[in-house]
């Protein structure tokens with residue numbers, strides 16, 4: 265049920281913002297484990313977290329509890345941990361060996377992710393950490409701006425996937441340059457796939473923009489969606505929100 269077919273984009277629900285709300289009291293509600301369970305019961309294909317060094321939302325304990333949940337109750341469902349491998353991400357990679365680690369070049373106190381890796385500048389320091397993660401059986405995805413010219417270098421350092429940073433796409437909607445912006449994402453995906461990388465996407469994706477993105481950008485393996493998803497879930501509930509996002513993915517394929 266929760267396995268995406270090879271031709272369909274997988275939906276990985278990011279539960280950061282559930283933890284953000286939970287952290288405003290000491291009551292343990294809303295529960296990220298309960299949120300993840302309800303999303304998976306409704307058909308989500310994976311769970312994403314971004315445990316930032318300041319623990320403003322997802323905390324170390326959440327990562328461990330979600331890992332245990334997936335391992336025990338949802339074998340085969342993908343756990344994607346995002347973060348900066350030069351800060352705290354590799355601790356989780358080494359201890360938990362998630363299915364996927366998404367390397368993101370954020371600063372320790374970054375408001376939210378707002379850029380991808382840069383090549384050739386980041387290549388040599390990334391290479392050994394990518395190799396280490398892969399040796400542990402962890403797929404490595406690099407968070408990248410939609411820059412077709414960078415994709416060969418992302419492959420050369422050993423990445424399995426790239427995650428296209430989609431805030432630029434989301435922000436361009438309704439602007440005169442929207443088609444050109446979207447075309448750049450499609451070109452970046454094609455450049456990545458041409459060198460053997462698989463393509464993920466995320467940041468500010470929503471029910472309003474997801475289908476158009478997937479129609480234009482070929483063969484996206486996975487979208488990770490959190491902020492808009494949780495906003496929708498506050499109104500509709502986790503199960504209905506999950507079904508709505510799965511419908512957006514399905515609409516792109518029809």
Ligand SMILES: CC(=O)[C@@H](O)[C@H](O)COP(=O)(O)O
Pocket residue numbers: 280281314316346368375376377407466467490
């Ligand atoms: C890499 C990425 O785009 C997401 O992880 C995003 O940064 C969400 O993080 P916040 O929920 O902390 O904004």
Ligand SMILES: NCC(=O)COP(=O)(O)O
Pocket residue numbers: 278312346427465466467468469488489490491492493
């Ligand atoms: N990788 C992106 C992600 O996990 C969620 O980003 P957002 O939907 O919270 O902007």
